[in-house]
Amino acid sequence: MVLKSMSDLKGIVAGKPRKRLVLAAAQDQHSLGAVLRAWKDDIIEPIFIGDTDGIQALCRENGYDIAGIKIVHEPEIDKSVELAVKMLSSRQGDILMKGKVGTSLLLKCVLNKEWGLRTGNLLSHIALFEVDTYHKLIAVTDVAMNIAPNLKDKISIVNNSVSFLNRLGYVMPKVAVLGAVEMVNENMEATLHAALLSKMNQREQIRNCIIDGPLAFDNAVSLESAQHKGIKSEVAGDTDLLLMPDIEVGNVLYKSLVFFAKAKVASIILGAQVPIVLTSRSDSEQAKYDSILLSAAASK
Numbered sequence: 001m002v003l004k005s006m007s008d009l010k011g012i013v014a015g016k017p018r019k020r021l022v023l024a025a026a027q028d029q030h031s032l033g034a035v036l037r038a039w040k041d042d043i044i045e046p047i048f049i050g051d052t053d054g055i056q057a058l059c060r061e062n063g064y065d066i067a068g069i070k071i072v073h074e075p076e077i078d079k080s081v082e083l084a085v086k087m088l089s090s091r092q093g094d095i096l097m098k099g100k101v102g103t104s105l106l107l108k109c110v111l112n113k114e115w116g117l118r119t120g121n122l123l124s125h126i127a128l129f130e131v132d133t134y135h136k137l138i139a140v141t142d143v144a145m146n147i148a149p150n151l152k153d154k155i156s157i158v159n160n161s162v163s164f165l166n167r168l169g170y171v172m173p174k175v176a177v178l179g180a181v182e183m184v185n186e187n188m189e190a191t192l193h194a195a196l197l198s199k200m201n202q203r204e205q206i207r208n209c210i211i212d213g214p215l216a217f218d219n220a221v222s223l224e225s226a227q228h229k230g231i232k233s234e235v236a237g238d239t240d241l242l243l244m245p246d247i248e249v250g251n252v253l254y255k256s257l258v259f260f261a262k263a264k265v266a267s268i269i270l271g272a273q274v275p276i277v278l279t280s281r282s283d284s285e286q287a288k289y290d291s292i293l294l295s296a297a298a299s300k
Helices: 007-013 029-040 052-062 077-089 103-110 151-167 189-202 217-221 223-228 247-259 285-298
Strands: 019-024 044-050 070-073 095-098 124-130 138-141 174-178 210-215 241-243 264-270
Touching (some): 019 029, 019 077, 029 285, 044 077, 052 070, 077 095, 077 103, 124 151, 138 151, 151 174, 151 189, 151 241, 174 189, 174 217, 189 210, 247 264, 264 285
Parallel strands (some): 019 095, 138 241, 174 210, 174 241
16 A cells, blocks of 8 residues: 555544544644544544633634533643643553643653653654655654664664554555665765665564665655666665654755645654654644544554
């Protein structure tokens, strides 16, 4: 299965039982709008945790009907996030979503050793893009969680992402490990990591995907570019997942695709007990809605 557009995500979750989504610090307009739209589309059953007055005021201002939705009043942001995480850790929800709260506070609660959502796996971020100039959806990891991942981290990031893509229906997703050049250079750590990941994949130490690298960005997404450079690869020009060398590269690519290429995007955190909808503050309501669809597809 290959996803061609964001609308294909709706087909994956359509008709399945609603997932219980807990929105932490729910007094956020774009988050509320996205959640309520997903609720009306029968994808989720929302629970709002936050300042009741603020939530209701935003709903009145924007004409949102929240009749029948459970609201847990907790005006203090840190306590609302703690409540939300505890609900998920006690199996009272299926998806955690960030509202009007900083990412660092949310993740601090998620990683709490007593009542957080740890699994023993590395947490990693994945973003799915619909770009007009590419023939299918393309995933990018990691652009928001792991700052300078070492080889062990990258193995975990790949495994998180591949497992997730497998659940979306990708049988053998094609993974391009990015570098600035296509040849291994001992002075460029990203190329060394790429070569090792590719060999580990060939030896079936990393399974259920096809990995190639190092590949420069142009070769990963353009078969013509790869052929021009004489690169023979199953992945080049048909990549499903781009593995970033570090967070700076990932962050720049993410925002370049959104602001320059006008790409549609959905993004979540993987590796916790439940998927976490954690979008950028600059992301649109549509991006948050698509991220809810993505989390619902990822939820077991």
